[in-house]
Amino acid sequence: MLPEIVSFDRQITLVGDSGIQFMDFGLSLGRLPAGEFVKLANGVLTRLIYNEQRDYYFYQPTPDNIEKAKSQYDIPVEQSLKLFDGIWLPLPLFRFSPPNVYQEGPLNWARFRLVKLPEPDLDGHSHRMTLAIDTRIMAKQQAAADLSPNQEDVNAGATFAVATATYALNWYLTQDWITDWLKEVFKEASKGRDIDEREQELAQQYPLAHYLNLLSLMAIPVEGLQIQTEPVIELPQFRVIANQETNAIKPIAVDLILDVGNSRTCGILIEDHGQSGSGMRHNYVLKLRDLSAPEHIYTDPFESRVEFSQAFFGKDHCSVRSGRHDAFQWPTIARIGGEASRLAARRKGSEGSTGLSSPKRYLWDEKFYGQGWRFNGSYVQDSNPLATAAPFANLIDERGEALHTIEDEMDRIPVFTPRYSRSSLMTFMLAEVLTQAISQINSPEQRIRQGHAGIPRQLRHIILTVPPGMPMAERCVLDERMRQAVGLVWKSLRWHNGENDPYKDVQEEHTEANIKIPLPKIRVEWDEASCAQLVYLYTEINQNFAGHPEEFFDAIGRPDRTDRESITIASIDIGGGTTDLVITDYRLDHNGHTGGGTNVHIIPNQRFRDSFKIAGDDILLDVIQSYVLPAFEQALREVGVMSTETLMSQLCGSQNISAAEAVLRQQLSLQLFVPLALHILGTYEHYDPLDEQTHTLINQRVGDLLPVGCIRDEVEGFVRREVQKAGGPTDFKLADIMLNLPLAKLHGDLCAGKFSIDKVLTALCEVLSYYHCDLLLLTGRPSQLPGIQAIIRRNLPLPPGRILPLHGYQTGTWYPFHKNGHIDDPKSTASVGAMLTQLCANHSIPNFHFRTSELKPYSTIRHIGTIDMDNLIRDADIVYQHIESENGQIKLPAITEENGEKTTQSIVMRGDLRLGYRQLNAERWTAAPLYTLRFSEEGRKKFSSAQSTDNGSPYLKVRLAIDKGKRARQLGLISDRLTIADVSSNTDKSFSKRDLDLELNTMPDRGLIDSRHWLDSGSVKK
Template sequence: MLPEIINFEEVATLVSHSGVQFMDFGLTLEPRKHPAGEFMYLSTADKMLTRLLVNEEDGSLFHEIEPGKFETVKRPQFDMAMATSLEQLNAAWLPLPFFRFRPPRKFDEGPANWARMRLTELDEADIDGHTHRLTLAFDTQTLPRRDNTAYLCPTNDDVNSGANFRLATSTSHMRWFLDQTWVREWLEELFREANPKLDSQEMREGLEECQHLAHYLNVLSLLRRPIEEEHSKQDPYVEIPDIKVISQQEGVIPVDLVLDVGNSRTCGILIEDHGQSGMGLKHNYVLELRDLVDPERVYREPFESRIEFSQTFFGKDHLSVKSGRHDAFLWPTIARVGVEAGRLAGRRRGTEGSTGLSSPKRYLWDDDTYRHGWRFNSAYVRTDTEPHATAAPFSHLINELGDALYTLDEEDQLPVFKPHYSRSSLMTFMLAEVLAQALMQMNSPAQRVRQGHTNRPRHLRSITLTVPPALPQAERSLFVSRLEQAVALIWKSLGWHDGEEESNPFEASDDGTLRVPMPRLRVEWDEASCGQLVYLYTEIKENFAGHPEEFFATLARPDKADRERISLATIDIGGGTTDLVITDYHLDRNGSASGGSNVFVVPEQRFRDGFRVAGDDILLDVIQLFILPSLEAALKEAGVASPDAMMSRLCGQEGANAQDQVLRQQLNLQVFTPLGLALLESYEAFDPEQPTGPETLTYGERLGEQAVSDSVHRYVENALRRELGLDCNFSLMSIPLTFNLLEVHRAFLKDRFNICKTLASLCEVIFQYQCDNLLLTGRPSRLPGVQAYLRKMLPLPPGRILPMQGYRTGSWYPFHRNGRIDDPKSTASVGAMLCLLCAQRSLSNFFFNAAALRPYSTIRHIGLIDNNNTIPDADVTYRDITTTENGTTIQLDNEGMDEPPVIEMRGPLRIGFRQLSAQRWAASPLYTLDFTPSGAEKLAKAEANGGQAPVLKVRLGVDERAGKGSLISDRLKVVSVETDGESSFSTRDLKLQLNTLNDAGLGDTNYWLDSGSVKRI
């Protein structure tokens, strides 16, 4: 979406050292009707141009020869159509002459390289009728002023003196700027790129005529303010304010960031503390991401968790360095997320290495070297190669595995040369990019105008991350570590930590090396509980006027004696996990017999569990059940004898070369996944009581004819050509596809979706706990089939099952649409915001004890997990595991046993856990146990010598050394290895690897969204 246009005052402020900042403006232009720009040469020697001005009273032409002095011109030497200039420089970053201004008309020669502009024609006019969007970018770094050095960026003296900077549009004010070699070469290169059809002679003549300068001055003229001598009655096309750079340190307003990072989507909220008691909900706003490829667009809705490596350029960086600034407009990270990442992934061209992941959270466990290596996605860069994913400043601060150098021992602190970042480290890259966007947003001129206190900088005080309720503590610890590294790397990349690259900024609070204090990090509240808090707050504050005792008495089941205690269950269906939390809430009156509303609401969790079957699995089922059959039918109609075999090659798990693997992924990202999402989006609005009939449209009609790249078309057509041995008239976009929403609904009720088994198990638990209400959160909870299936199972009376979609919250809810929740994904981040505000005592008349929501381990039984993700009783190794340390540390030694339990190992194994003793209860994968190269060699020798492979007896234990604190409590290690043969094996011969991917094999593990393998075997 397009960013909101802000009417700035005459002077807008930028916060120094706040990174790259953007300002957005709208222009309404009719290029074909716009008068052509008229030019004359100021000097034939250096070919300097000026754009002539018109006296609208007498039609005479003139130009400003120096500030305040004008010269009349009889006729121009040539003209240039405005439409041509706008076409040639459309969506191109240009250096912008934004100089220090000294009233009434004098400009200093600088700063020369701190401002850029980009004017983009919109596909259709925006809500205000603007046809074009202007994006200004400023590098807010300031430096001390040194004698005999170029004035390239604002100085510290400029900040201290309150200097004003203004856009210069007259050649007399910026001739020195246009004479800069780097500016000239920048404009010349753009001219060459915009005119590829000109031959060498025509190109040389165009440059000699200074057509590139004429185009630049034409576009720049649209931003100028008419001067008195023009006698113009026309309003300027756009009002560009003066700029003042303010200190980063004075009058700081603290800001808290809340993030809900999901497997599929992520969303966040920023909360400003203006120092007014009870005003916590008055100064919050939704985290937005600015598209760095198309910076005239921002995204405020929950965004895709996909990550893609991509360099950010604000124009011709290789020419910018010729100005003398090597670090101008240096974006602090090297990866993009959200819509931009999805678009990049769908247009990837290269085959050398990988460029991103569907979700780094899904691979948080994998801290091994990624042998394929990582490359920058070059989909929108004019290059035939995909360079290694390393770039300053980020890559100077990490090693080859993607770990921050400051976390390593001194002898291991070697910066990355070839990027083989672990897939776990991509969570660091993702969080760093989200953090960079948040830091930019909260100090942006537009956001400070919206929030008030425009001239006060913002500092990030805390970061809160939500987590799935059943996330293993070992994985949670990795999450915390990745967050810590992301924050530290951003602080170093932005120059906010002046210490050595190898020093830890979290330990630098007292040594004077921190320009900005480090934020406090919280990773403690689970997503489902946060959704319950949204419900509690809305009911108590909005519907019961701040009286929790009345709400509790109303909600409690009729047979409940204690009317000041309620039990809430939440099924939270995300992209990667489906979680259940059951919590009791009681009113704590601190011994008082009073029956009033001045009480604490205290939570007490009774049950939590989670399963790795969720929204992405629903999408995969939709693709397999309702999308792929249309392709199979089309292949059969085209004459393919075995369409099933061909589909295995196109979109299954059949082996393929590197090029075909990329195209298989592209086929999924460009065709199957968008079609599946389109079907689910249509199904969200389905009414089972008034069903609509089937609708048949072609792939092209549903996706748009230009949605699929030529390479994907050729990939499918070449497969048919090889099969049929001749040219075939097959069009992927002409395949008919019927959306039969009633059939989708019936598929849910007939248990054809994999998630149905999970929902049935959760309903069984809810029924046992006799809850007062069941809340449904997460985007997939909007699906009518999910809601109908839960009502079919009847864990509670239907009136006590409450989908949070459409729930009326009022206007306090940051993501509300007409006072209601539209996307229940957002309840986790909003609930975490409420938890944070309650912990800070920033909410009036609502007192919730957030400290009582503590994480605990759900591991009770550990054993060998089968391909159905269950652990048969015979394969349970450790039973009835107990916990200490408030439920965060597990104990594996079973009391009363003569010998410690062991795992018999005959080959690679998968180890998982479940919470309940019932064999049918779904288990979650946790580890893979495999041989190291030395172990594999010993095994091969033993088999060769004795003819029979030895059976190893492996004993596990809790690794108390790994990580910090008790959060690593369920990280296991191999304690001892025994064998029944003559061969001797040690713990060094085995590798116990954390691995929580649900369908993980023991080879190269890729999720279907990353591999494109959507067809069932």
């Protein structure tokens, strides 16, 4: 979406050292006169000003004088806008003293970019201008070029303004790096034109003339000599303030709440203005700026996709020649959200790996990624370079780990060949989210909206929500990824000096010397389903019961409940990657207060929590396999393809194909199958079994269902070639495929248990029946599907009136993501609930007292064994059962050996094994994968040549132990990380721990041969 245009005051403040700041302006061209130009005696080109009353052209050699001049040539402004459309250009933003004195500098700290909109915005603007300012404060050096504001400017409150008059620009327009920048852009836009004509225009300084045309849009009319009184684009003057405490006024603390999902991510920022309840007023949604199309921002929950792509703000090689090598260096190298999705869809098919559908799916995978990573080449001219760029790549190693976390200084070698682990891409994603948040909280627009615009903002906390059943070992990895992201961003922005871990410097009290901006504290403890419950509790008590929890508890409690001051609420949260269940008791605590009333604590006590790795992504895959692929196969059959099964396996299955074709297979999935499945599900969300008007029949061509240009030529050509090879025609078009699906059939299939999620929901309903809950909340985007709600009502864990989908639930306007006072997207409930939890932890919500300290994470690992292809652990395959937690870690059950010694059970290993866990002592309970136990290369060779000593088959006995979990203890978590304790065998070889690898692996088996998630491989056919 386009950002809203803000009316700025005549002078506004910029927060120094707050990254790159963006400002948005709109313009409607109307009928603008062409620019008239003349070359002055000193050889500098100037744009003439027209005195309409007296009919002559002039320029201003000095502020107080004008010189009449005759135009040598003219260029329409529209032509200049077209030439420079979507191009970053330097902006002359200089030190300014009223009324009209401009200094020669700073030279290189502002850029602007004008772009024509496909259609006018709501205000009628035909174009948008994005202003970018690099707010880094540089030290003032004698005899050095004046490139950026310095500390003296901050201390003195210097004013900066855009320069457009001849007397202020003459020196600037003679800078070689400026003229070369403009010439390059002009030549790139003039490809295909007559060379002689182009060279003649270059000799006449046409690039500079076009540039001056754009600057004229920001020019303040000369008083008394021009009829027009306002510029077309009215830029404010700027003053830079320090990003620190000034005159006893401390920066405003901001908390960042993040719900990072497998499919989508949601963020909220809360400002603490030091007043009671201010957090409920001063919160706002995290916005992402699209760096390759900066006229766009994203405010809704965004896709968790990551793509490697450099952020460019113009001609860096020209900018370096100004004397500043690090101007407009964006701290990170990965794009996220809608921008990443667009980049991924535009891949050419030959780049190699450029990103992931979601790094959260691979949080466990800390190995080198053998294929390596390259930058997505969608918007650059060159072939795809390796995914390394300063400053970020100077701070990480080949595996993507932050150098400051590597203990041995000799191993701190910056990346040369990027083989970043897939887990490390979570660091890159979080670093980009953090960079965007830092820019947003200190942007002029955001500070004006929130009030106290002259005070800087600093991050105080970063809170990450997690699935309730997430293993503690994986939580520790997530926390480490966030810590590394903070350290890398702080070092990239030069907010931390030295090579140490910034957080260790804080602990060792090196803050003054090394840390310029305070580090935020990181919290990874609250689960998403509990947060959704808090949204409901707060809304009901404070919005609907006027702050009376005792009345709400009495009203919502089941009729058979004797204790009217306690309730049990359950929530099923269906996300993209996990389906979560949390059941929590809530009771009122009147301690210290006699009698009833509103002044009570609400005490939570979690009674059950679990997560299953079958969720929204699986629903999407089921729709593709059940309805989209059959339509595709039918279209192939109709055009004469004989062996459709073979062709389908090649195009969207797991058949081995070349690397370039594998990319095109993924693109086919992203551009055709996934959008069609999402369209089907989006239409089905409005289906009502009792309303025949919603019983839509989808019977349309694919070309009519998808946006124009959704399927790119490379993918179309790939499919057409393979169809032709398989005996089909040469003109096969994907757009001509017919999709025929009655929504009633989809609803019937979902209710009949033909989707993989049916088994999970049925199991969860069985648990719900046992706990006699007062209310069941349904959250997550898939909970909107009528069939999902029908499955739950079919199992009847509660009376239907006590099952509440939060989609459409009326919250009021306090809810940051509300649409007309209602929850439009249930995905947002986790982050909003985490916001409430944080405010309750700080005791910042009046008349709502919730004991967040009672929400303690615990391990759900009760039974560990080998997991089969159906993601079940048979009783015969259980190795450790009835596991309990003790002294900050899970405790494996002990057995007594023949010699009387106590030890733990060993695993018999004949080859690679997948180890999983489940919480309940029920064989049919779906298990979750946890580890992969496999041979190392040396161990595999040794085992292959080993002979058994008992005349049977060779095997190993592997005994596991619990890692002491220093990191888990620091986070207050139960350690459930396993390690290999010892290895024995029945062979003639001696085996040790070095012969085996025990690796965290929480990726479920989907029945697809490819080990990657199907959104990354494109393999959607079984």
